Amino acid sequence: GEDVEQSLFLSVREGDSSVINCTYTDSSSTYLYWYKQEPGAGLQLLTYIFSNMDMKQDQRLTVLLNKKDKHLSLRIADTQTGDSAIYFCAESEGGADGLTFGKGTHLIIQP
Amino acid sequence: DVKVTQSSRYLVKRTGEKVFLECVQDMDHENMFWYRQDPGLGLRLIYFSYDVKMKEKGDIPEGYSVSREKKERFSLILESASTNQTSMYLCASQVGAGAEAFFGQGTRLTVV
Numbered sequence: 348g349e350d351v352e353q354s355l356f357l358s359v360r361e362g363d364s365s366v367i368n369c370t371y372t373d374s375s376s377t378y379l380y381w382y383k384q385e386p387g388a389g390l391q392l393l394t395y396i397f398s399n400m401d402m403k404q405d406q407r408l409t410v411l412l413n414k415k416d417k418h419l420s421l422r423i424a425d426t427q428t429g430d431s432a433i434y435f436c437a438e439s440e441g442g443a444d445g446l447t448f449g450k451g452t453h454l455i456i457q458p
Numbered sequence: 459d460v461k462v463t464q465s466s467r468y469l470v471k472r473t474g475e476k477v478f479l480e481c482v483q484d485m486d487h488e489n490m491f492w493y494r495q496d497p498g499l500g501l502r503l504i505y506f507s508y509d510v511k512m513k514e515k516g517d518i519p520e521g522y523s524v525s526r527e528k529k530e531r532f533s534l535i536l537e538s539a540s541t542n543q544t545s546m547y548l549c550a551s552q553v554g555a556g557a558e559a560f561f562g563q564g565t566r567l568t569v570v
Binding site for chain 2: 355377378380382387388389390391392395400435439440442444445446447448450451
């Protein structure tokens with residue numbers, strides 16, 4: 348079945364860039380997503396990328412997709428304390444059976 | 459803005475009780491989902507529905523059932539709650555296949 352892998356923790360200094368990585372196994376993935384979950388809250392979509400793209404930028408966020416290696420990354424520039432959260436990578440083939448999520452990466456911000 | 463509302467933020471139930479978790483979305487979305495979230499395991503899909511009265515098993519359906527009598531409402535049922543069902547439950551809806559999924563705030567269920 349499909350599998351999405353992420354590191355469980357990432358620690359960065361405030362003001363540095365954070366890079367959260369994700370690998371997936373399903374070559375039929377059409378849509379790839381990054382969600383953010385703050386403590387006690389549901390998931391909020393941060394950004395997404397179609398599989399026919401290799402980069403997408405949105406303010407401080409940059410998504411890079413290497414489709415050959417099935418590798419997705421999320422770069423957060425100038426990381427702030429408000430960026431502290433769990434970040435989930437997810438993929439979808441575009442069917443009605445929902446998204447497959449990674450286990451989430453806890454982003455820890457050091458002062 | 460799309461709103462997905464889960465009826466309870468916190469629930470405490472006893473082993474063996476029948477438990478209903480309710481989810482309502484207000485944007486006429488076709489697809490709705492129930493996930494559970496556990497530390498170190500991420501989100502796992504329990505059941506989903508792509509139309510009224512339609513339901514499909516996800517990855518971990520055992521011990522759960524669902525009901526979708528109206529398009530906007532998707533209920534998760536624990537027929538006989540057990541302690542290993544203590545978890546955070548997240549409902550999501552999606553306008554159609556491949557689109558962004560919108561999540562509710564979650565229900566933290568504790569079974570004692």
